[in-house]
Amino acid sequence: MDYIYTILILIGLFVILASSFDLVIGHCGLISIAHPIFYALGAYVSAMLAKEGGVPIPLAMLAGGAAAFLASVLVALPSLRVSGDYLLIASIGFQLGLIEFAKHIHSIGGAGGLTNIPSFLVNSYGRLSYVILVLAVAVLTVLFVRWLTSGPYGRMMAAMRDDELAFSMLGRNAIWVKVSVFAIGSGIAGVAGGLYAHYFRFLEPDQFGLLQSSAILTMVVVGGMRTTWGPVIGAVVLQILPQAITFLGLPPSILGPLQGLMFSGLVLVFMFARPQGLLAAPDIWAGRSTRERADG
């Protein structure tokens, strides 16, 4: 049963990550792949506060989210002042640089990782309780993103995405919108980090690198950007599929690379055969003015 619980928790966490990431790259149109570093920040901050500072875990998790929120503002503000494309470079640099930096700090475990992070809920209420917690947060995240993007804020983001120049002409501050959305998305990722840390109880800087960026990116793209359920489906499929492949009974020597090959091959096929993702957002293509509304 633990096996299934862990899968459910991972699905929940990635739903949170994918949805919040969709907010950043889908709705707001910011090109950044550094989402995992805010996930990492939230995880490490929450873990250290709880382990060394004795802070109650729910508070620690929220503090993790806040730390991620603040850090993202520090990254986004100077870079967006230059250009949107600049954010990509600055965020990659920030992500990889912070990971490298973290490997040098022995008080948080350095490259070997942070162990013995205090556990939450599991000892008192069992693993199922944690599963429920994570899934609840996932549901809340999805609803929150939906609420944010379907209201006036969402319309503002769409307008900015479509034509930033006109947007500023109308007196709106595009940079402020971008920074705030980036911060919100990253803050949510930070909270997810806290949830991760207190279940798996082991953190390592390298697990938050480009491989994870790629995974979250894939979930959003394959699932369908700018839809409510797209990231959710992406997260579910991309968590279950690799596990399902391992049940096929392939010989171990080719199982590994074959799994990766099938996986990335699948994504490539998707990108060319159904580029709008499993669920299509109405306006995914820049340059195409009309597109039939495909339902999910």
Added chain:
Amino acid sequence: MTNQPSTGLTIGRRTALALVLLSATSGAALAQQASYKFGLAMPLTGGQALYGNDQVKAAQWAVDEINKAGGINGKKLEMIVLDTQADPQVGIQAVNRLISVDKAPVFITAWSGVVKAVAPIANDNKVVELSVGANAPDIAKLGDYVYTTFPLADVDIRAVSNYSATTLGKKKAAVLFINNETGIGSAEVYRDTFKKAGGEVVAYEAYDQKATDFTGPLLKIRAANPDIVHLQGLVSESPQVIAQARQLGITVPITSYSGIYNPKLIEQLGAAAEGVIATSLAPGVDDLPAVKDYVARWVKEAGRPPNGLPYTQYLYDSPYLVAAVFASLDKKGTPVTGENFRKEMLAIKSFDLPLTGKVTFSDDHTVNKPVYLVEVKGGKWTGKAVVNK
């Protein structure tokens, strides 16, 4: 184009879930099993797979031999192999599966990060975790159900450091290490041991994991004029480091751990490999005839010796250890649970294994083994000394 690939995926998901539910509900551990299962969680993909795959192969050979010889009192020994990618996260999932789905009472794993990450799972579920190959010193303190059959970090580094200071009579050592956890930890052990043995560490330099040029640290080492250099790196860049060291005129002996102990080094470095000393925690071809046959079998079947020969020897021996415990449980008719496995393993305490000799489990969860020092002489790896800690 509006194709609907979701249908295919949904079926895949459902089948997977069905399989899992089926196996999860299919009966608890029986007192007398039809077959005896254990898990093996190793990197089958990723950067460490070159070792992982060979280790799995060695273990598979052992399992086949055991089954050919009658298995566990006539019953089959079954090994379930899963990929960890040497990644803690993936390792956690693999071990979860071995415990929940495959119901293994014991599993073997390696790579310090994975060993540490899955320790809570082993302890919580009362399943025995055998760490075979990882050498982080804190593995000894991971919990009641975590044991290692492989000596931990200090043993071989301490041995070579002591040997250099006392037997080889070197007074000034330089330490060059890769800037990661193993590198840093082992370098410290070498330094402290060398100092305690009366020597002086004249240079202590690290290089970045991504570095391709080591001129800087090597020049610092050269300037310090050591008698001997100890290198603590990975197989991916250690040969380059040695090559560059020789090119920059560092002619003193270079010691390293078992990571560089493979015949390819000589091919890659030619004459520059002369004088390189490596540690090995398993008997070599000249020490034990069984090892000679083992290597010959590798060359015959795979066309090359195994990557990380000593580690594969330990992995070859592990199924024998597991089988011995299973056989004992089977004879007594004890139900096969993790808890009972652990009790039985500790009761037997000492095991005589084919390729690595005797292993004894001690109360502090560590094992003690002789350290074999090998040196490149005349273009070949030759045994130099055996140091019993």
Added chain:
Amino acid sequence: MLNATVISQILWTSLATSSYFVLFAVAFALVLKVNKVFNFAQAGMMTCAFYSAYVAVRVLEFSGPVGFVAAIAGGAAMAFILERFGFSVLRHRRASPMFVFIFTLIASQFITYAMTMIFGTWPTTIFASMFWPVSIIANVAVSAWDLPALGATILVLVVLWAFLRFTRYGQFMIAVADNADLAELYGIRKDRVLMVSMLVAGIICGIGMFLYGTRAQVQPAAATELMLFAVAATILGGIGNLWGAALAAVVLGLVQNSSILFIPSAWQGFLLYAFLFFAIVLFPSGFHLPERSKRLKRTVVAPVVVSDAKEG
């Protein structure tokens, strides 16, 4: 420790080892400049080039020069595949830059897995031996690899410069880099030019990987890390500036290697990121992505018939 010998040794070796980094940086910068794509799939091109050379020299046992040609062929082949079946298709569908970027990431992973499946993860070199004999010149150890590597790199840069300046396709590439749509209006076949640009990048990568793989070990995942350096150099050199990227690669390598004289060796790796981050933050206005660049570097008057192109 700061004496002339040490400094000159570090300078020399840094210069020599920067050769392959210069090539990777220039290839990346070229594709960014002309095709307007952050080609992270270049790692795939590099890996393909390496293994082509490996197969030629170690498996099929041909000689070194054949391996060299194989590396070039491998890099160009992968470049061709990426452009023909990837970038070109996405371009015709008017995919957003984000989408193309994601494609390069995933393509890079796919190629890595494929190579892992075929070749395994055991680190290998192109020649069986990675040791190059050394001669001592003025107290500096010069290895037999250094001079050919530097020579090859300089040659490539010169040939590239000449290609861009004097040949038709070279000039077309500059035109497309400046304003692709305008160039098309003048009759330049944009698709062809972009393909040529990718092929050139592939060739350069092939040469770079041959150099690298004769000096150090490579496994399928290695190219991704080499790319990091190339990307950093491209950004620091000024996006759209090939020679700036080349220079930046040399300077970065130099700085990183000589840093050991001043900072503890353990922090060397971090230096690159710190450098990059501060450069971006402190000198932001120096970098414009091609779409936003307002400079017209050269004018192409009647490109197809007569070339009047002025060198900028």
